[in-house]
Amino acid sequence: MSVLTDLGLVDAVRRAEHQDMYGIIFSSPNAKVVPVPSVKSPEEPPPGFVCRREVFDNILFQNAKSMCAKTIEGFTVTDVLKEGERVVGVSGIMARAEGEGKALEFRADVVVGADGAGSVVARKLGSVNGDEAHQCAAARAYYENVEGLSDKIELHFVKESLPGYFWIFPLPNKRANVGIGMIVRDMKKNKVNLPQVMQAILENNPLFKERFKNARRASDMKSWILPLASKRTKIHGHGYVLVGDAASLIDPFSGEGVGNGLTSSRIASRTILKAFGKKDFSEAALAEYPVELFREIGKEVDVNYKMQRLANNEFLLNLVIDKASRSKDVQGLISDALINPDSHKNFLDPMFYIRVIFA
Numbered sequence: 009m010s011v012l013t014d015l016g017l018v019d020a021v022r023r024a025e026h027q028d029m030y031g032i033i034f035s036s037p038n039a040k041v042v043p044v045p046s047v048k049s050p051e052e053p054p055p056g057f058v059c060r061r062e063v064f065d066n067i068l069f070q071n072a073k074s075m076c077a078k079t080i081e082g083f084t085v086t087d088v089l090k091e092g093e094r095v096v097g098v099s100g101i102m103a104r105a106e107g108e109g110k111a112l113e114f115r116a117d118v119v120v121g122a123d124g125a126g127s128v129v130a131r132k133l134g135s136v137n138g139d140e141a142h143q144c145a146a147a148r149a150y151y152e153n154v155e156g157l158s159d160k161i162e163l164h165f166v167k168e169s170l171p172g173y174f175w176i177f178p179l180p181n182k183r184a185n186v187g188i189g190m191i192v193r194d195m196k197k198n199k200v201n202l203p204q205v206m207q208a209i210l211e212n213n214p215l216f217k218e219r220f221k222n223a224r225r226a227s228d229m230k231s232w233i234l235p236l237a238s239k240r241t242k243i244h245g246h247g248y249v250l251v252g253d254a255a256s257l258i259d260p261f262s263g264e265g266v267g268n269g270l271t272s273s274r275i276a277s278r279t280i281l282k283a284f285g286k287k288d289f290s291e292a293a294l295a296e297y298p299v300e301l302f303r304e305i306g307k308e309v310d311v312n313y314k315m316q317r318l319a320n321n322e323f324l325l326n327l328v329i330d331k332a333s334r335s336k337d338v339q340g341l342i343s344d345a346l347i348n349p350d351s352h353k354n355f356l357d358p359m360f361y362i363r364v365i366f367a
Contacts, residue, residue, distance in 0.1 A: 009056060011270035020067050021057055027178050028054035031160040036329035037167045037322050039215055043160055044332070044339050058161065058177045058185070060150075064266075083112065088119065088132045088248070095119050095133070095247035117289045118280050119248040122273070125235055127254035135242045137256035140192040142239030144263050147202040148187025150179075150227040155219040157184060163262075165329075168209050171320040183226065186210075189263045191316075192233060203229050236260040237268060237305070238313035244294045249276045257305075261312035261319070268305055275300045 012018050031045040046055050073079050082104030089097035097115035102108055121129030130136050137143065157178040164174040172190030179185065188206045195202065210220045235241075235256035243255040251257075252269030259268060279297040283289050302309075318324060332338040 011274050014274065015068075015071060017067055017071060020071075021059060021064065024059060024063050024067060025180060026057045026059040026063070027180055028159060029056045029058055029161055029178075030054055033158070033160045033162040034329050034332070035162075035164040035166065035215060036326045037165055037170060038326045038330065039166075040326070040330045040333045041215065042329055042332040042339065043158070045160075054159075058179055060179065060185070082107070085123065085128050088129055089113060089115065093246050095245065098129070117247070118283065118294070120276065120280075121248060121250040121254045122252055123254055125233060125253040125258075127250065129248070130241070130250055130254045130256075133242075133245065133248065133250075135250060135255075137235035137239045137241050139239045140196065142236045142256075142260070143192040144189050144234040144236055144258065144260075145192045145195050145202060145231070146187055146189040146234055146263060147206060147229055147231040148175075148185055149225050149229045150183060151186050151220070151223045152181075152183050152226045154178075154182050154184045154186075154223045155221075157182060164215070165319065165325045166209060166213055166215070167322075168205050168213065170322060173319070174206065174209055189234075202231065234258040234263055234265065236313075237309040238316075240302075243272075243301075244291065244297050246291045247289050249280070249294055249297050251276050259312055260309065261315045271305060272301055275304065 009018070012021065029046075031043060033041065033043045035041045082102055083100055084103050085098045085100040087099045088095050089099055096119075097113060098119060099111070099113045102110040102112060119129065121127050121133075123129055127136070154176070157176070159178070161178070162176040164176070166174055168174070169188050169190070171194050172188065174188045175186070177185040186206070188202050188209070190200060190202065194200075210216055210223075235253065235258055237257045238260040239256060241250075241256045243250040249255075251272040253265050255272055257268040257272055258265045276297050279294055279300070282296070283293045286293060328338075
């Protein structure tokens with residue numbers, strides 16, 4: 009949200025199709041449900057939105073295009089250009105009808121690899137996160153006519169999805185982004201088919217079968233692998249930086265990548281502007297980027313990775329969520345720990361759970 013504010017795009021999101029979000033709903037493996045509000049009053053501005061990616065990404069894309077003297081669309085990068093150890097550009101082919109199959113090269117002082125989890129730039133530079141303990145497998149689809157949606161995103165630690173979670177992200181008009189995620193290592197070890205598990209949850213789990221009884225899947229099921237920020241990769245070098253999913257910056261607890269992607273892009277752009285001022289695009293000149301990035305997101309990533317491992321503890325999940333379902337004080341503790349960066353690390357403090365037990 010802070011990056012959208014910097015870019016002047018908050019109003020553009022509010023004008024687009026979206027749903028204001030004011031908190032999180034959790035459920036535990038033993039089916040206790042607890043809503044955790046994120047603000048004290050509904051009169052306060054929403055701390056976040058749910059917006060379909062094709063809508064949200066287009067807002068960012070059109071804003072970026074408006075800043076460019078010229079843009080080229082329909083070009084597929086297939087390789088990076090190097091002179092010695094220095095990256096000097098990219099090569100690829102045109103995929104659009106008017107130039108389909110035409111090979112092109114583009115040279116630049118700095119190449120920014122912003123090409124997602126399957127990044128060609130990261131792969132060609134040997135910076136791919138290949139550790140299955142630090143990758144999340146996810147599957148999701150859009151559904152219509154979903155009952156019981158509210159102004160809170162939903163994260164459900166149901167038995168069927170452990171060790172992982174099932175989500176429902178509300179959209180306008182009873183539509184929702186519905187999905188399931190699990191660490192790749194755990195998924196392979198337990199031979200889990202994520203789409204099948206998700207369908208079983210919707211059809212059979214008492215918390216959801218009535219809510220989805222008349223629902224209709226409104227999109228194909230999409231599956232992908234997310235590289236988590238808990239495994240740090242090399243994200244800069246002579247003449248290049250990697251940002252977002254290409255830099256393996258997915259949050260290890262929530263599986264969310266937009267926030268860290270936007271944050272990394274803001275910090276990378278500042279570093280690149282300084283490099284232009286010095287006319288120095290060496291690895292040393294761009295080294296400020298990862299330092300500043302992990303100064304901003306590093307502590308949260310480390311805490312969220314530990315929270316991810318704690319979330320595999322069914323007893324602990326049941327304890328905290330069950331207590332929160334009966335205690336406004338515990339809801340307040342969780343809300344503060346989720347939203348306040350200074351309190352985020354409380355989830356790792358044994359005293360936090362003692363306070364929960366005796367709240």
